[in-house]
Amino acid sequence: MGEVIRQARVLQRRSQRDVAAALGYHQSKVSRLESGRGTEDVRVLREIAQVLEIPPRRLGLAATSDANPAEPGTEDMHRRTFLAASVAALATPPSSSAIHHDLIQVLLPGTSPAATGQALGLDELRDRARAVRRMFYMCDYAELEQTLPGLIADLRQVAGGSAGSAEASGLLATAYQTSVSLLLKRADQGNAWLAAGRAMAEAERSGDPVVLAASVRVHAHVLVREKHTALAVTMVRHTADQLTGSYDQRSPRYLAAVGLLLLRGATAASRNGDRGTTQEFLTEAKEVARYVSFDRPDAWANFSPTNVALHEISAAVSFGDAGVALEAARPLMRRHIPVPERRAALWVETARAYSQRGRLAEGYQALRIAESCAAQDIRRPAVRELVADMAARDRRRALPELHHFSRRLGVPA
Incomplete structure (x- = not known):
């Protein structure tokens, strides 16, 4: 919304001071609005929409006339829908495909796909x-x-x-x-x-408590990505406390959901730098894995002792314990992992560990193995950033194949 306001002002060739004077505010108020702050005040947004001749809907406001002001409930609904769409738009790459757009459309509030x-x-x-x-x-x-x-x-x-x-x-x-x-x-x-x-x-x-546990898990995953790791740990711990225990009396599906939830907690805690809590989650997950092993692509939830081991490796990498991670990875390298997404995860985490130790050639080889396991997975942004970082650190270009790989992924150093 701040960008909409700024563009409208610039197109009219008006200064922030001029717009502020028309609104009866200080210039700093307009500056804050253009930076996205204070845009929750509907009254202010209506005033600035009128001064800059911005269509109300572009600011998430219901269209109104003087004789028919918007009802508060209707206004709120428009705002929530608009804000949800705006958050999504800010995070969506500009080159999103039509297919990606179709997926987003079924997520937006109020749509009827x-x-x-x-x-x-x-x-x-x-x-x-x-x-x-x-x-x-x-x-x-x-x-x-x-x-x-x-x-x-x-x-x-x-x-x-x-x-x-x-x-x-x-x-x-x-x-x-x-x-x-x-x-x-x-x-x-x-x-x-x-x-x-x-x-x-x-x-x-x-x-269904199993479905709810899985939803909490993905919610925590988003929190971790947004660096709200402490909140993710609290959410997982609170939910897990209501589900853990009596594992020998639970269904495999129930146990898989609990196990995956605990592993998400381990990831959140490791990203939060909390070794003790990370180990607690991993220990609980190992206990769950004694009773269930879903290790195939068509499983409802992919949880098994192998998955627990992979998260131990990932946690070690998060803590910067590259040697520990590589030692833990070696047995898995010799083990058949039926799920391509998990096989690729092993080799990507191995590449991260090699990169932490400055062993770029071995890290590159690990990435090529990951690509052979899951070509599409290696092209996700997180892996491409790793490749770009490794290529940038090879200043003498001792590994031309790494630079070729980086260019092929579209991320030259």
């Missing part, structure tokens, strides 16, 4: 929900991004009915959770927030 017309029976919807989870674990992100919008639209249609709506809400929550994971892979935190909120709402509607 068109259903695909495919079968809407719960059995068919379950199969389709499993299929999108498999696409994620197989790192087929392009196909996943194309498939999710139609599935979400169909699930929303069924969840809005009466029969089977609770289970449909659970499936819809799972589809939103997958959207969060995909959007974070794309480094699109803004839209990931939207998907996480949708996932939480549908999980609560379903009444």
Whole structure:
């Protein structure tokens, strides 16, 4: 909104002082508005929209006339919808594809996406929900991004009915959770927030504690990405305390959800620099892994002792313990990991550890192995940043293949 205000002022060739005088404010007030501060005051936004001749909807305001002012509830609804869309737009790369746009459209509040017309029976919807989870674990992100919008639209249609709506809400929550994971892979935190909120709402509607735990997990994942690590730890700990215990009496699906939640807590704690809490979460996750092992691409949730070990490696890298990470990674290098997304994660974390130790050649080889496991995964922004950093540190260009790799990924140092 600040940028909309600034552009309108510049197009009219007016100074901040001039606009402030017309509003009866100090120049600093206009400066704050253009930087995005103070834009929660609807009255001020209406005044500046009138002075700069900005269409109200461009500032998230309901269109009104003097004779028909907006109702407060209507105004609030427009503001919430606009703000949610704005947060998403700020985080979405300018070159977003039409397919990416379709996914975002089914996440925005108030939208009514068109259903695909495919079968809407719960059995068919379950199969389709499993299929999108498999696409994620197989790192087929392009196909996943194309498939999710139609599935979400169909699930929303069924969840809005009466029969089977609770289970449909659970499936819809799972589809939103997958959207969060995909959007974070794309480094699109803004839209990931939207998907996480949708996932939480549908999980609560379903009444299924397993689905709710999974939604809390992806919500914590977004918090970690936004560097709210302490809050993520608190959220995971609070939820896990209500779900842990009596593991020998729980279903595998329940245990997998709890295990993945604990691993997310370990990631959050390690990013927060808290070794003690990280170890607590990992120890609990190991205990859960004694009773369940989902280690295949078509599993509802990919949790197993292997996944716990991968998170131990990732935590060691976060703490800068590259030697510990490499030592922990060696046994996994010789183990068959059925899920491509997890295989790629192993080699990417190994590359990070090698990079921390200045062993760029070995880090490059690890990245090439990761690419052979999951070509699309290696092109996500976080990995591309790692490649660019490694190439920048090779100042003498002793590794021309690393620089070629960096250029091929579109991130020359």
